[in-house]
Amino acid sequence: MISTIVFFVTIAFTSGRPIDAQTVSELIAQGDALHNQFDTYGAFKAYKAASILDSTNFDVLWKMAGELIDMGNELPKSNDQAAKYREAEVISRKAIYLNPNHTKGHVMLALALEKTALGYTGTDRVKTLNQSRIAAEKAIEINAEEDLALSLLGRWNREMTNTAWITRTFSKLFVVSTPPATYEKAADQFAKAIAINHNCISHYLELGKTLVLLEKWTEADEAFQKVMDLQVTQKSDSKWQRVAKHYLQLLQQGNHSELVDSIEE
Structure with a gap:
């Protein structure tokens, strides 16, 4: 009888380990697998659990930020959506603090800021888009083959070209200095991104x-x-x-x- 109980207890622990018994590397692998299955919330849950075990793990942080951005993308424009992007920004900045010489933290920060900016109007939009541009440029400075950062710069050029002339002028005078933006520059950045990753x-x-x-x-x-x-x-x-x-x-x-x-x- 005792041996039977031991057998079933052993099966219970080995067949489905509770999440708090898993290691950081196991949780990251679980999150990666769920991400590849397009399970955004499941992946975030796994990465979040890993962050509780190791709050200074760079890979955990930038991947959490990425899932938060994906969550926001799935939501309609709302306070909840904006909150996801803001949380992604905070986590990205922590990742950059821990590893400033890796592209992923800068890319996630640029993405989060871009998404936040698109919810703004006027000079707030221009200012936040400019912060996104700076983060993307930093990623490219670290790795010129970072195609997502190149795409972000392309979108920055297009968004800024679309922005009303009066808003751009006011922003340059009183808020932030920005380089000239054109559709041609945007197209060139997207072409460069495609040359690096032609399956995106x-x-x-x-x-x-x-x-x-x-x-x-x-x-x-x-x-x-x-x-x-x-x-x-x-x-x-x-x-x-x-x-x-x-x-x-x-x-x-x-x-x-x-x-x-x-x-x-």
């Missing part, structure tokens, strides 16, 4: 959107078609393919004005 769906989508604003319709069509042809590898990729499909329909209809308006929103 979002790079092609962002390039296509920029080519639309440059009124390069044929090239934009090719970029959006590439979005449709590539294999989904990130949770957001299916969403980007739906967006690209809509853009392609507008292009095929010759409805350029509606296409431009939808991209500038």
Whole structure:
């Protein structure tokens, strides 16, 4: 009888170890697996548990920040969404403090700041976008092959070019100095990102959107078609393919004005 009890107790502990009995490396591996399965909340839970065991683990922190950004992306524009991005910013800054010479902390900070900025208007938007640009540039300074940082710089150029002239001028005079931004620079940054990572769906989508604003319709069509042809590898990729499909329909209809308006929103 006693041996039977021991057998079942042993099975209980070895077949499904409770999360607080797992090591940091095991929890990171679990989080990575859940991330690859597009389980954002499950991955965050695993990374969070790892951070409780080791609050100074750089990999845990930047990965937590990434999941928080993904969580925010899934939410409608709201206080809850903004809170996810702010938390991601705080965690990214801690990661940078622990390891300032690694790109991932700077990339996550740039992403979090960009997402926060898009919820702002006027000079607050410009100021926060500029902070995002600086973080992305730092990542590229560390590693020139950081394609996500290049894409972020491309988006910065496009967003700043879209920003009203009066807002840009006021911001330069009274808030923050920013370098000149153009759609051409944005397209160049996206092309560089694609050259490094030619399987990234979002790079092609962002390039296509920029080519639309440059009124390069044929090239934009090719970029959006590439979005449709590539294999989904990130949770957001299916969403980007739906967006690209809509853009392609507008292009095929010759409805350029509606296409431009939808991209500038």
